[in-house]
Amino acid sequence: MKAIIVERQNGANALKLTDLPAPEPAAGELRVRVRAAAVNRTDIVTREGRSGYAVNPILGVEIAGIVEQAEEGSGFAPGDRVMGLVNGGGYAEYAVMPADRAMKIPAGYTFEQAAAVPEVFLTAYQTLYWIGRLQPGESVLIHAGASGVGTAAIQLAKTLSRAKVIVTAGSREKLDFCENLGADVLINYKEQSFEKEVLAATDGQGVDLILDFVGADYWDKNLESVKKEGRWVLIGILGGIQVEQVNLFALMSKCVQLTGTLLTPRSDDYKARLTADFVREVMPHMAAGEIKPIVDTVFPLEEAMSAQTHMEENRNIGKIVLSVAE
Structure with missing residues (x-):
């Protein structure tokens, strides 16, 4: 699969598009065909080696895509459109996501809009x-x-x-x-x-x-x-x-x-509980169109460094998103 990894901390060629094996889901995880991923400050901090908690060589903590593999009883099935937080690995064609952090994408949302929801x-x-x-x-x-x-x-x-x-x-x-x-x-x-x-x-x-x-x-x-x-x-x-x-x-x-506080270094259990509460309290308002994600700019995956530069220059209004696949 195509994926973005860190080549060096800064500069035009800091991020590299490469080929890596697709991840295999562990117990309780979904494998998702990523259609869009969003850019966050934590990605930049990780690229610069300042986060202290990144373990996945692939950047990206939030995605939207289509479930490819799901365990029975997870509440999800292959073909479901989902969005959610991942433990790194979002800037790639495939990612694994804990099932208890996955949220079904509201009807009418594009994958780019959905990717702009989870982290922010x-x-x-x-x-x-x-x-x-x-x-x-x-x-x-x-x-x-x-x-x-x-x-x-x-x-x-x-x-x-x-x-x-x-x-x-x-x-x-x-x-x-x-x-x-x-x-x-x-x-x-x-x-x-x-x-x-x-x-x-x-x-x-x-x-x-x-x-x-x-x-x-x-x-x-x-x-x-x-x-x-x-x-x-x-x-x-x-x-x-x-x-x-x-x-x-x-x-x-x-x-x-x-x-x-920071969200990224929080425990898996904390993120799962937060997601469940969010789904209950906020998602109905999103489905009704009362609350909406704001997408500033969409970059192709291979232009991830340009997307991060756009964020570093504080030029965005709302979210910066990477389009991973059509």
């Missing part, structure tokens, strides 16, 4: 609800609102909680897109001080919840933006990992709950 929507759902405990009518600040996770989080927060959604993004185009998805307050972080805008939009109280993709650069501003006894979930480090002059007392005095 499960991450957004996890951070908003499992960790962030967002309640109906609360306020949430979503940084990188036009990113894959951002566009998912906006829709989830509005549809499931009728929350007040405040987003940051770096261009008018991205902010307009967020507004069309339901965002209530739009902040251009390149032109505005987002902490001042957040306080103005919340009567000086701050938000109940922050989804933080940025990390170090936003530490002080996020601390100003979060409400007393609010929640702050760190899910990205686009702005660095080292915070200078941290005032822990300021964090303590506001009684803020700060949680760091």
Whole structure:
């Protein structure tokens, strides 16, 4: 089968298209003929050798395709259209997926749309609800609102909680897109001080919840933006990992709950439980067209490096997808 592996950490030829044997499913797994795979920040971190947990030589953690092999009693059969998280191996013509992480693709979805669902929507759902405990009518600040996770989080927060959604993004185009998805307050972080805008939009109280993709650069501003006894979930480090002059007392005095998380290194059991909850709580809204995946650009598999570069340059609105097969 055709597959993408890491040749070197950086550069135009960092990723290599090669031929490898198709994987054999273990007990409890499906073998899937991959039709599309999506690109994620974790793929870039893995390529650069910084993840510390990648064991599969083939990149890619989410796919959409057609079941080729399935165990009896798995709930799936050959020919089923599925999407879901994989333990690496997504940038390939075939992949194995734990059956308890597979989700049936909603009617009318293309494989490219389906591939844009698992990682970002499960991450957004996890951070908003499992960790962030967002309640109906609360306020949430979503940084990188036009990113894959951002566009998912906006829709989830509005549809499931009728929350007040405040987003940051770096261009008018991205902010307009967020507004069309339901965002209530739009902040251009390149032109505005987002902490001042957040306080103005919340009567000086701050938000109940922050989804933080940025990390170090936003530490002080996020601390100003979060409400007393609010929640702050760190899910990205686009702005660095080292915070200078941290005032822990300021964090303590506001009684803020700060949680760091990543989805990829979570256990198989955690991902299975999260998937089951997502299918129950969110998939009906997707089937009804109330929540939708946002696809920015589709690249052919052999242009995986160009797809990752597109993400590194922050040019995307929504998901970047690789088309693996027609």
